[in-house]
Amino acid sequence: MTFKSIKTKLMALSFLLLTIPLIILGWMSYEQSRTSLDDAGETNLKNSVEFTLLMIDHLNEEVEKGTLDRAEAEERVKVAILGEKQSDGTRPLNENIKIGEEGYIFILDNEGTSLAQPNIEGQNTWELEDSNGVKFVQNMIKTGNEGGGITYYDFPHPDNDSQIVPWIAYSKTDPNWGWTVSSSTYMSDFNQAANHILLFVSITVGVTLLIGLFIIWLLSNSIARPIGIVTEHMNRLAKGDLTQEELTLKSKDETGRLAQAMNHLQTNLKDMISSVADTSSRLTTHSQTLNQSASEVRTGSDQVAVTMQELASGSETQASHSSDLAYNMSAFTTVVEQANEKGQxxxxxxxxxxxxxxxxxxxxxxxxxxxxxxxxxxxxxxxxxxxxxxxxxxxxxxxxxxxxxxxxxxxxxxxxxxxxxxxxxxxxxxxxxxxxxxxxxxxxxxxxxxxxxxxxxxxxxxxxxxxxxxxxxxxxxxxxxxxxxxxxxxxxxxxxxxxxxxxxxxxxxxxxxxxxxxxxxxxxxxxxxxxSEESAAGIEQSSASIQQTSSSMEEVAASSDELAQLAEQLNELVKQFKL
Structure with a gap:
């Protein structure tokens, strides 16, 4: 595709003006949705941990009153967040506590031992590392002891151990029993809705671009076609053809006004060429008369030049005397000013x-x-x-x-x-x-x-x-x-x-x-x-001007001859136009 025509340039520019805002708007919508979903997911993790801590506080009050045994209270917490312990030592996920698709709540002590966990309850996880070498269990316990916070780490997907995905966990330590309660899930749980939004935005942008391209093609044709007609008419005028019929365009926009301006140009140009042809004929006659008048003016200018030269000599003498008087008066003024200063x-x-x-x-x-x-x-x-x-x-x-x-x-x-x-x-x-x-x-x-x-x-x-x-x-x-x-x-x-x-x-x-x-x-x-000096200079300039006038009149005479020749050439040029 070349960009030599207005149609191509208009289509390219309009496509860019349509595409860039749509892409930016779609990307911003996706990013804003993803950020909002991430914030909502973190809030969900935090709320599940806070709910568990409230339950521990309530059961601890029962333990302190003596109405409940400590071990029984701990088991109630584990059953509430996960479920009853199975014969193989595992616990099921509590369907009533929804943390994403695969998320769950688990409990650690300060040594990293898993106190409540679906698969590895009772095991020490202190030295567990993710694929980047980060000991995320230690980070969870540290964050929980510091008042609670988020921990990010990479861990296998629940459905595919070979697939490492980003996980997020919120941890906080219970002040009563010293447990670190954590709630975790993988990050993609939060972003699934954002991915749907991204797909919807992409489809919308594509459809909008197709419709926009069709509309742009129609508009470009409506602008480029009249300009092409005007261009062809202009080329004929450039060749001297003034016999063309006037352009008739139905458009009322700039292209229509351009056609009207072209019609006015053709009419004015035809009138001007006719006027130039008439003027060139008269110019030949006047140039001969001008040549005769220039000779008479040159003779009078020579006489005036002699008189002006005499006036210039007298003015120079007067200016010289005035300068001497000004110098003497300046010295006198200086002495008077000094006397005035001494008197003061x-x-x-x-x-x-x-x-x-x-x-x-x-x-x-x-x-x-x-x-x-x-x-x-x-x-x-x-x-x-x-x-x-x-x-x-x-x-x-x-x-x-x-x-x-x-x-x-x-x-x-x-x-x-x-x-x-x-x-x-x-x-x-x-x-x-x-x-x-x-x-x-x-x-x-x-x-x-x-x-x-x-x-x-x-x-x-x-x-x-x-x-x-x-x-x-x-x-x-x-x-x-x-x-x-x-x-x-x-x-x-x-x-x-x-x-x-x-x-x-x-x-x-x-x-x-x-x-x-x-x-x-x-x-x-x-x-x-x-x-006096200006007068002398003016007279000298006038004298010089008279002399220049005399010389100029000679040039005028010569120019009038050339003018007659140019008038003939102008007549030849006018004959090239078709009137």
């Missing part, structure tokens, strides 16, 4: 000086206030020291009074001692008292002497401090006067700087305005220079 810098510096002067004025005012405070404090200190000197002099007077009293007391004590000596034995006690009084008077005299020296020292130091404070007071007065003068000077400087800042700001504003106007003038001059 001076303005900023003046503002900084004004700020510093204001700060200095504030500091001097603060210093003047502090000097006034110091002046007041020193004045008070002088007054207090003078008062201290006055008090010390009063203390000196009191000390002299005390000294006189002490001297008199000493003299009186001496007289009292003399009188006591005259009195003899009777005046002895009075003599002792007089002696004590004399000693006290001497001590007072000594103390008064020390106080006198201290007071004299205080007076001396007070005089010295008074002199120092007087000198300091005079210096403070001088400092206050100088600071006041400095404050006045700062006030004058501040006012002068404010005036200077105002003038500098005015100068800076004028410079900025000059810079702005200079920039505008520079821009205008550049525009004039640019326009």
């Amino acid at each position: 810098l001076i303005y900023d510096t003046s503002n900084q000086m004004l700020d510093m002067t204001t700060q200095g004025k504030t500091l001097m005012t603060h210093s003047s206030n502090q000097m006034s405070q110091i002046h007041k404090i020193v004045q008070e200190a002088v007054q207090k020291v003078s008062g201290l000197d006055h008090r010390s002099k009063e203390v000196s007077k009191l000390v002299y009074v005390i000294k006189d009293i002490a001297d008199q007391t000493n003299l009186l004590a001496l007289n009292a001692a003399i009188e006591a000596a005259r009195a003899g034995e009777h005046g002895r006690g009075f003599a002792v008292v007089a002696d004590e009084v004399r000693q006290l008077a001497e001590q007072v005299t000594a103390s008064v002497t020390d106080i006198t020296q201290i007071v004299d020292g205080i007076q001396t130091e007070t005089l010295s401090v008074t002199d120092s404070l007087q000198l300091g007071y005079q210096e403070v007065e001088k400092g206050s006067e100088e600071i006041n003068e400095t404050v006045k000077t700062f006030n004058h400087i501040d006012q002068a700087l404010k005036d200077m800042v105002d003038r500098v700001q005015e100068i800076s504003s004028n410079l900025a305005e000059i810079a702005t106007n200079s920039q505008k003038m520079h821009t205008s001059i550049e525009e004039i220079a640019s326009i």
Whole structure:
């Protein structure tokens, strides 16, 4: 089969679009059914094990109550899941417990001994392996002890020992007796219904494909046949046959519209060829007239070219002068901008000086206030020291009074001692008292002497401090006067700087305005220079265009001759069509 025709391509594409979704849908249905059946089978295995464990729990309660013997309870479980033990040691499958076609429930202990099994009850199956070497009995016991789970293994089919098939088992350990209860069957038990579904889906897909192919063949014919008719008509048009009858297709779809478009094409092409034949005849006549007009235009173009050359020379001179003026104006603008920047810098510096002067004025005012405070404090200190000197002099007077009293007391004590000596034995006690009084008077005299020296020292130091404070007071007065003068000077400087800042700001504003106007003038001059250059270039281009026009007119004359020849050739080509 080749794919050169539309019919073949449509059939192949439609077949693929029909086949692929059907196959995918059928396979997904089969997989979903198989998965659902597997889940249902696992649930069946689990439910059978859970039912057995519930039965063990119930019988164990009877054993614990003492109403049932343990061995009898175990046998009841075995009979319930399988059946009565036969004379040959086997047990039949319980028909009431359906686990697939060949599935059954069996019981193991933790050592792998089969406690309930149709054929090998009492045997140890701990080391049993499947065809892959997996010890599935150990896996069942391990899974059961871990809370229950699924075990997969390969084992002979019940009806054919030589056929190894996949098996599935659910195991769970009973906490009462330590039994591992397992329920198993081979996997194909779960998938038999899915295989029936797969067969049904396959048949459905096959029938659908056959019906679809027939419908696709009909549709492909309905599309390909009209296209073939249109193709044949198109080939005749390509050979120049415009005498064919119009296509008549009953189809209203794209093929019908294609036939209508072909009919319109034939009609328009016939009209166009007729028009071209008429036009080519007139073209021959007009080409001769064009040749004569081209000669006249060429003569006028030569005269215009000379005039444009003179205009171009004058425009170049004007553009040169404008460029020089623009260059000089640019330099002037640069100088003005620099002056403007310097003026702004001076303005900023003046503002900084004004700020510093204001700060200095504030500091001097603060210093003047502090000097006034110091002046007041020193004045008070002088007054207090003078008062201290006055008090010390009063203390000196009191000390002299005390000294006189002490001297008199000493003299009186001496007289009292003399009188006591005259009195003899009777005046002895009075003599002792007089002696004590004399000693006290001497001590007072000594103390008064020390106080006198201290007071004299205080007076001396007070005089010295008074002199120092007087000198300091005079210096403070001088400092206050100088600071006041400095404050006045700062006030004058501040006012002068404010005036200077105002003038500098005015100068800076004028410079900025000059810079702005200079920039505008520079821009205008550049525009004039640019326009002059463009004008010169335009005139040169116009001159060149006139020259090119002259050359072109020569070419037009030559082309008109060629056009006449082409018109003749066109007439020959038109004659090939059948109108």
